[in-house]
Amino acid sequence: MDMHHGHQTHPDGDATLGSHGMLLLGGEPLYMSHLPMFMAPHNFQVILQVGADDAVSSVLRSHQHVVPEEPYDTFVPEVFPMSELDPRGAGLRRTSMTGKIFCGHFEREGGQHPPLAEHTVVAVQSVVYFSQLDVQAEHRDDTELAYVCFGRGGQLHLAHNITAAPDFDQVLTVRAVPGTATNPLGERLPDAEATLEKFFEERFVVAEPVNIGGRSDSPDHRVVPPATVDGSFFATAPPSGFHGFAVQLEVEREVYMETGDLAKPKRPQ
Template sequence: MNDGDMTIGTHGMLLLGGEVFYMSHLPMFESPHNFQVILEVSLDDTAGPVVRSHRHVVPEEPYDTFVPDDFPMSELDPRGAGPRRTSITGRISCGHFERKGGQHPPLAERTVANVQSVVYFAQLDVQAEHRDDRELAYLCFGRGGQLYLAHDISAAPDFDQVLTVRAVPGTATNPLGERLPDDEATLEKFFAEHFAVAEPVGIGGRSNRPDQRVVPPETVDASFFATAPPSGFHGFGVQLEAEREVYIETGDLRKPKAHQS
């Protein structure tokens, strides 16, 4: 590890999944935490079953977090020049590691999370100006039949949100609004297998504010403008049904006082 790397820090992560595990970095608009990163990981044989089977002890924190030993976030950058990090060691908390969840004994200590793939990696610009007129946007990812939406974080003040969603059968259309020729079985397989890497999703008619976010159990019109469906169109639309809001955070994504005008 390069001790002079300015991205070294305690990079707490939201832990998602069961059949397939993901970690989503809990970002801030200050160094070294100004990164939105989503990883697909595998857990060791001790931690995996515990995470899949435990009951949450903090009702307002119905999720788990992973607290790794300090490491440089740059080592996860798929475009980085140096060697790629393949594993992260840390503890798993039931709930937020810095809040009520952190007051309870950890679910697992010294757990090794092996990085299977980098689903998404972006460095956040701490100087960027927030625009309310920016369209609400998400990142869609998932495998094994479970789809997630993570809010696409852009500029402070912003919000971090992760949802589980499902594509509504029979609602996929091409950019002209015409129903896609793919049959429902083909599209169902596509949504179950395609999103190993995060794809951008626009939610039309909504601005980039927490009060405009997608909230279960609503169904929204989603635009996958950079994703080709099986029939080969450039982009498509589909209705997504929000099933569960796994995580929502606004306080950590305000602009730091040092950068406020």
């Protein structure tokens, strides 16, 4: 199967037109994370908050997972230009997508089973993260492991910050550990559980960068459950007057992990 790699010519010449497969995660709210590659038109790391009708939401919550080696669901939209999701773009802004939902990866074992839902319309409620990947960039061994954090309240996610080939796509579910938040001086922040949850509820509607100290940016050094790690939110302003803060993050689940699609692209012979 080659659905993820599909590429068609758009009438207006938009080179980002393609079949842009997405990982589904969360529940309320529901998110989609584009499955990227270091080749056009798939060279985009994009995370969306989306809405689905009650019937689709019920299927996602209650279906029996038939692909244990692919413990997630994916969405295959009809072809569209990724540029329509760019929040900084000046053109048409996409507000919905129509497609199929699969149990597992639609290009792999999951694609051998009937779709969970067809002709499914999802509303694009917000663009949580949007980054175009440089297909010419090469990975540096001295890069520090970094993620972007998004979510609401007690349901937080980390997505590995994809930058240069070879790289890896990873999505985690995490929770901030109450009582561990500190300002850049190392002083404890007043973060009783309710206060911390309210802060994360309000702050991570849009993804924020977070570095994981002491780890290089490689699949072998990625964060995996049941680890608890120190996260540095260097660009995020907490309710303390300081710029940036640190907090321990307890990793609950690795939702998705992929290296093959983000290997170095093959050069023409």
